[in-house]
Amino acid sequence: MKELKIDGILMGQVGLTKARAMGPIADAVERAGGSVKRVFARAEMPLGLMDDPERLILLRDQLQLVECAAKELGDAALPARLSTATGVAGLGAIGRHVCSSPTLGEAIRKAEAVTPHLLQTATWTGLQVRGRTATYGYMVEERIDTGRQINEVLALGYLLGVVRHFMGADWRPDRALVTGACLPANAEIGSIFDCELALGPRAGISFSSDLLSTPNPNPVSVLECEPVRHLPVSDDLPSCVEQLILLGLDRRRPMIDWVSQKLGVSRRTLQRRLEERQTTFADLQRSVFQSEAKRLLTERWRPIGQIARELGYSDPAHFSRAFLDWTGVPPRAWRKLQV
Numbered sequence: 001m002k003e004l005k006i007d008g009i010l011m012g013q014v015g016l017t018k019a020r021a022m023g024p025i026a027d028a029v030e031r032a033g034g035s036v037k038r039v040f041a042r043a044e045m046p047l048g049l050m051d052d053p054e055r056l057i058l059l060r061d062q063l064q065l066v067e068c069a070a071k072e073l074g075d076a077a078l079p080a081r082l083s084t085a086t087g088v089a090g091l092g093a094i095g096r097h098v099c100s101s102p103t104l105g106e107a108i109r110k111a112e113a114v115t116p117h118l119l120q121t122a123t124w125t126g127l128q129v130r131g132r133t134a135t136y137g138y139m140v141e142e143r144i145d146t147g148r149q150i151n152e153v154l155a156l157g158y159l160l161g162v163v164r165h166f167m168g169a170d171w172r173p174d175r176a177l178v179t180g181a182c183l184p185a186n187a188e189i190g191s192i193f194d195c196e197l198a199l200g201p202r203a204g205i206s207f208s209s210d211l212l213s214t215p216n217p218n219p220v221s222v223l224e225c226e227p228v229r230h231l232p233v234s235d236d237l238p239s240c241v242e243q244l245i246l247l248g249l250d251r252r253r254p255m256i257d258w259v260s261q262k263l264g265v266s267r268r269t270l271q272r273r274l275e276e277r278q279t280t281f282a283d284l285q286r287s288v289f290q291s292e293a294k295r296l297l298t299e300r301w302r303p304i305g306q307i308a309r310e311l312g313y314s315d316p317a318h319f320s321r322a323f324l325d326w327t328g329v330p331p332r333a334w335r336k337l338q339v
Contacts, residue, residue, distance in 0.1 A: 014240050063151050079157070084160075103213055104212050109127060136207075138204055173195055177201075237277060
């Protein structure tokens with residue numbers, strides 16, 4: 001993975017993921033009698049993400065939400081329950097594309113190729129073969145202090161789901177590993193996954209390499225798979241800042257201090273590095289706001305006032321003046337021109 005270098009500090013690509021787990025997390029909390037509102041509030045996540053599974057969010061925010069949900073319910077095995085309950089289908093279109101592969105080996109290789117582009121960045125998932133042993137591994141490459149093991153347990157459920165699509169629901173790996181010094185609720189998680197778990201240097205499942213040629217017992221035609229949207233991210237600094245600004249719209253008007261904190265650098269350092277790339281935070285913010293405003297305006301059922309609020313404007317008139325400055329026409333006129 002490429003890294004950004006800011007004032008001599010190497011900074012890994014900010015991990016982004018689709019919000020596909022938000023709905024299942026909320027459902028699990030509600031079924032167990034917990035407070036969905038309290039869980040999302042503690043994780044500082046907007047409740048609206050439950051209805052927008054294709055939305056990009058920070059990977060670390062998803063990990064924080066899963067951890068808050070597990071604490072709310074007193075259930076350390078919650079990540080295993082989530083990924084087992086949703087299965088490969090929980091990955092959406094990408095899961096169906098992977099399971100359209102003719103063999104297990106090709107399915108794992110396809111997952112390795114498309115995951116960073118279609119589902120989650122700053123992540124490696126793929127196949128390693130040593131002798132007669134194949135390992136389907138998973139690793140988050142972003143520097144994340146909280147929730148790493150929880151994320152690995154969540155991922156193991158999906159990895160097992162892919163292999164069991166080919167091998168059958170009763171199949172068990174030779175080994176299943178997660179990282180860390182200990183694994184809370186190890187026995188319960190193992191029972192949910194129907195396999196024993198151990199601690200190791202990298203998360204994953206191991207099995208005989210002979211199984212890689214196993215044919216797909218229930219192939220999905222690629223023609224039946226809906227197209228998947230590539231994650232609009234790059235690992236250059238301006239692109240990362242644009243994605244964070246877009247993510248920050250859920251926190252009202254995302255300012256430079258919030259973005260700087262997310263990137264782990266000072267405000268002044270961020271400003272200087274953007275200037276070296278012939279841009280400014282204000283330029284990037286304006287570009288994101290303009291693009292998002294146009295996208296929302298194409299949804300003709302949305303009132304102008306609602307769009308203004310979603311973009312952080314307390315007064316719709318201020319939004320209308322800003323849009324006029326960006327495009328040369330007021331938002332209502334721009335919307336009519338799109339018919």
